[in-house]
Amino acid sequence: MDCACTGDIITGLDCVKIWRRNHPQITVDDPRYRQVSLLYSILLIMMIYCSVIGTLNVVLFKDMQTALFDYAGFFSAVAIYVYVSRTAQFRRASWAALLALIAVLASFTFVARGATYSLIWVTVLPPIAFFLLGLRAGTWLSATFTAAVLLFLLAITDKWESGPFSIAALLNFAEVMTVHLLIFRHYERSRLEAFEQLRLGASIDRLTGLFNRERLDELLADTLAQARRGGQNTALIMLDVDHFKAVNDRYGHLHGDVVLQRLAHQLRENVRQTDRVGRWGGEEFLVICPDTDARGAGIVAEKVRQAIAAGKIDSMPMPTVSLGVAAGSGEVAASSLLQAADRQLYRAKREGRNRVCIERQAPESETKVRA
Template sequence: MDIRTLFLAQTGALAAIATMLWVARSAADERNGLKTWTWAVACQALAYLLLAHLKWWPMPLSTLLGNALGALSVALFFLAIRQFLGMPIASRRLALMVCVVSGAAAASAILEQMARANSPASMPSLVPTIVNGFVYGWLQLLNALALWRKPKPELRTVQHIVALLYLGMGLLLPVRAAFILLTELQAGQFQLSEDWSEAIYLFGFIYIIATNLGFLQMCKLRAEAEVRLQAMTDGLTELPNRRALDEAMAGALGTAQRQRQPFALLMLDLDFFKSINDRFGHHTGDRVLATFARQLRAGLRAQDQAFRYGGEEFVALLPDTQAAGAMVLAERLRSQVACAGDASQPAISASFGVAIWQPGDSAEAIFQRADRALYQAKAAGRDRVVLA
């Protein structure tokens, strides 16, 4: 196998990837780690170019710079993955790793130059391969562990595939280093058996392409999930919106019909909200809505969901809840959100309509009952709870 040609092919592939990532960069890439990943790919491309030992590069200099850039690229990949996952970053450990590997490369370049001065036919030093194998292998295993742990549902499949690739490389590198150290130290870096060389370098080429595609796919899936979340979230209150409520209601109805477990629907309306806007202004009205949403979310149980239905109307879904429990929770919410006003602060209260799922109910039927109960609460003087 022509290792130099393979390294040049990897250089070309990585340079193309880095160029496309740089051209397509955006402000979002600061948060998801893709900008750091782009720099890592560029450093790796230069490293392979230098380690191909082309004629116009002096051998000691190319070995030194190639391994230093390789160390930097591994550190940047490590950093990018942790930026993507939102994990804390041990910058001192990363700097130490780069210094150790770069130092080993420098030492090996000096030893190689001395050996060539005494014997021009001597083989390249194996120090970088052995040191890099253990250090890089450890970092790849850490990457695999970080990617495997608790991925979000929309990322699970791709993230686990990338984690398995890192696991494979994390096991292969130290095994190769140990093999060279124990049995092939005198043979030279590229004098392993043909089967070993082909398997190692072929997997390395696949690994480079697959991990780059995998990281890009992870960023794409996250961006799509964030866009979907924004489309399902009310910008002012940060509660799920009407579209999200429709999906949640469909799920609640399906669960209730399968398991015959009733759920409760609360419809809430801020009392006299138009007068709040008229007297205190729309800015204060928006602040009241946002505050009310936070209080509503804080007052619900962990399994409950709150939504902004529209305007000053809100909805809460209470799974596996009977009428008595729904009334207790609604009364508690009513008292928690109530606030006496003064000259500078509007009075706040809310009316509640409660409906309980019944076998055969459609979404429209349960909403109509909750809406009628809410209308009755408002007609009876507001700031009260009525069960349909």
């Protein structure tokens, strides 16, 4: 059995997460993680509920018609489960699961002729729809289904069970569903915004507002993958402030911070819109230049060097910078490209600082590095 075990203890929760074996690419920090988890949970719950209630309907209540709906729900859930496990098409599977859920809810409302307890079940739709399908589709699906149920109830007013159900009850149902829809819509929007802020916060360097090192690593991998497909070159410019320790020692750390911020601004101003600029660490910066060769990146690096050398902060000159440039095809390993740019940066330092050095030889390809 594929359960996470601690000694002999097997937690039910981890058993439910068997789906992770089918989709190892969906890690906890993947924004789809909770959605996929919910999708599988809904399918499992549908299988269990529909099979148990269907069997109760056959054995206890001899209600074959309702049992038929239950078993249809069970088999739909099984089919979607197999489909999503094999194809990882989460979006399509989410739609299929919601449509199956709607079919079960609709048939229940129909068979129960709107008996009050059947309407309670309709309220489960909005939270699931918003979470699995997002704001727009969630709103449409929930609103359309609620409207359809209300119309159905109005159409069968003469067949309503006698007793507590009335126009007042119908209005209350409509009000509860509207509140539900608004609340879950609001909740889903807050969740998406909070997630976006977290994502941004995790990829941005606080001092300079540039990408941080983790994000640069991801961006470099993406850029190289694209270059591989398009047969283009990718260039890196690595920049380090000259004698920055002396700047800190002489003017203080706060001034040093302002220098780094100004430098980040100058960097952004002097590279192409498509170039990715980030802080590699301390007083070191990295620019990723897609579709650029070493010569082109060398020209950009020289422009940056001159702009920074000419800059001033409160009439004090900016420190100079040294830059290393390297470029390679999409086949190059990210680590080789970084090492080459770093090598050239330190050559620039050795040769006197305030200059650009360019790697003339293309770094090794990824296959060679792996071998």
